[in-house]
Amino acid sequence: MKVSLKSIIGPAFYDVHKHIKNNDYTHYWLKGGRGSLKSSCIGTEIPLGIMRDAQKGLMSNAVVIRRVKDTLRGSVYEQIKWAIYMLKAEDDWDIPDSKLQMTYKPTGQVIIFKGADNPKKLKSTKVFVGYIKYVWYEECDEFESYDKITNINQSLLRGGPEYCVFYSFNPPESQRNWCNKQVLIKRPDTLVSHTTYLQAPKEWLGEQFLIEAEHMKKINPEKYNHDYLGEVTGTGGEVFTNLLIREITNEEIQTFDRLKNGLDFGYAGDPLAYLKMHYDKTRRRLFIFGEVYGTRLSNAKAVKKIKRLNPLNKLVTCDSAEPRTINEFKLLGLKVTGAKKGPDSVENGIKWLQDLEQIIIDPIRCPNASREFNDYEIEKDKEGNLKGEFPDKNNHTIDAARYGCEADIIQSKARAGKNRARYEN
Template sequence: MTIDSNTIFPTMFNNDFRDIVNHKFTEYCEKGGRGSCKSSFLSIAIIWLMVNNPDFNALVLRKVADTLSDSVYEQLLWAIDVLGLTDRFKATKSPLRIIYTKTGQRIIFRGADEPKKIKSIKLKRGYFAITWFEELTEFSAEDVETIKLSTMRGGDKFWIFYSFNPPSSARNWCNKEFKSSRKNTLIHRTDYRGVPQEWLGQAFFEEALSLKERNERAYRNIFLGEPTGTGRNVFENVTLREITQKEIDSFDYCFYGIDWGYYPDPFAYVQMAYNPAKKTLYIFDELELLKHGNEQASNALEEHLLNWYGTDVNGHCKVNYKNDRIVVDSAEDKSIGDFILYGWNIKAAIKGPHSREPGYKWLQSLNEIVIDPARAPHSADEFSLYEYEIDRKSGEILSGYPEGQADHCMSAVRYAMESVWRRRGG
């Protein structure tokens, strides 16, 4: 079966469809704003996969079963109709399912109210090659893993589809989990601007532009699918982008920090540079380790920096990185002593009551904190997700920097930059 993709889904999905057909990835996340046609695209892809693979069945899920018939069920019937295959499928509402009559393949619909029960579904032919989690934000991460363990068996090829409108809070698990593409997972964000206007209607575009004029933050979240934040972000000056090697090579001086940890708190090493004229901090290298003793952490850091700087023709590191001063958490005398013994140039940070506040205030005062999310993903997450807390009774934002949120890389940054922000009076 072949289709003319340019007439049934927006061209912005062409590469995704090609990857799905060629099974380039196992997991595909289509996230985006209202009117982005992501669910329409996935419903077409599911029907195409089934028609072209006689052993493939599909499991389509919403968190609550009562929402299935008016959403994904109708969406898949639409896809069947658009593909001109209505006479080849039989659809029933009790039970809720769609059958490809030529082979008996099935599209089964289930709510994830009790995800463990899904493993009891029996098929007459083939296996569940396709699983679609629609409105992923309704599920918990645990729901998803439980269901995948139940369905990913009986075959050698699987397609897991996720679709959702990103919540405004960057701390939401979907936003954190599906931030950028990774091995075996394609993540694609789309919005209505890539959809032909006649498909959505003039009124839709007018509504979007009206909201943009009234509330741009809400517009960016609802229509562009951006996790714009809750308005409680501590660091509003963070920019996530690639920091090129050319930029890194141009820095005159770099700063290094370590926050000690073992488990559940990690050992965190971060490298950065600062441009005082632009009041801009650049974070472009890190190493996080769990369950590493001091000697193991030292060895891992040496290996990391050897890879970072590269070696000469004799196999020696091009840079004597142990000459670089690393400012570390002063609370662990043993760790400091061990690392000095291992040959590192260690300086203990100046700490005391309320020592975080001046460092964080200085970071907030910068024009920009640029973080490369590929080179320093944990730093990117921590700075992006760090939010002021809310009083549960009044709903008001609480003052002060919250405890309990991940801040290990942020602490390493604060230690590393101590000589700068203390010289400027915090």
């Protein structure tokens, strides 16, 4: 390396650079707002890594991908070209204007630029020497799903001892977007980094960039939070804005003393959903830390799974619509009772959950509860206006939570009624 990386990579990425250099992780999710320098970091790490690998005798190559091929040259191609020149390595690289490929002259290693709009060509990518170590999905939120990226990875990541896959994006507004959900999943081979322009050297951004950011902050704080801070601000239709998706430690669980158990029966293709929860009434926080979830589970198998999470056989409140199923669960040894329900019980239960200070869900122990609560949004009509009612789909764990917390929901409603009567009198 002929120059100091500190003149190319922003300070917020120094630790990321060390991890990449040491091969500490395989997957690097770099997200953030405008001007956070994440693309500059990745655009530098790829040619730098290829040259460093060559010195070790490792013939690594890279594939840089965007959803649409036409966007490659004006974005990632120019970004990596800039990095090569900043590294003062342009004499060692062939950077043609005629094709979307760069070649490291001393060894023949390449950086290939591909669009995902032609999956067959992308999956048949071959390199002349070595193997594909580096993959970069720029603006990866433009891809339809994580499955599409997984399929590409399965085709590209073959035949090598180590890999480095980058995913860069500005978080979309909606909590439901697959990118926003994917970065919440903890994996030992994955690093997630969130940066903003506030961590970048001001002179790198320029005065006008900062003026525009401050102007947006004044006139439209929510858009500023999304565009410049990279926050998931929501579309306005999210039902639960009080979610905190994080690991709940064993030490925390040992202190839980107000346990709640809720069960929504599965019918036909709908899954059965059981939740184990703790309600911190003082701080108005609901912890969801255990689940049983599955379709076509026999009653015996479901009870066996539930008892593993509820070994003391504490009372489980369930959907009361099927007395016969409740009796079968009782005969199988589960202490269970039907929910009282009543008029507007669904709306009252969801509003009670909405009004909590926090709903903390462990995404490892409860992946389906995490997904359903996070995805639950009020639907829009043909004109794009939000409908008035809560949707009755993909809400099985939400129903289980309502049933398990029913006593507190009823108590809260009764208290509110008394306060309202006292005020009116």
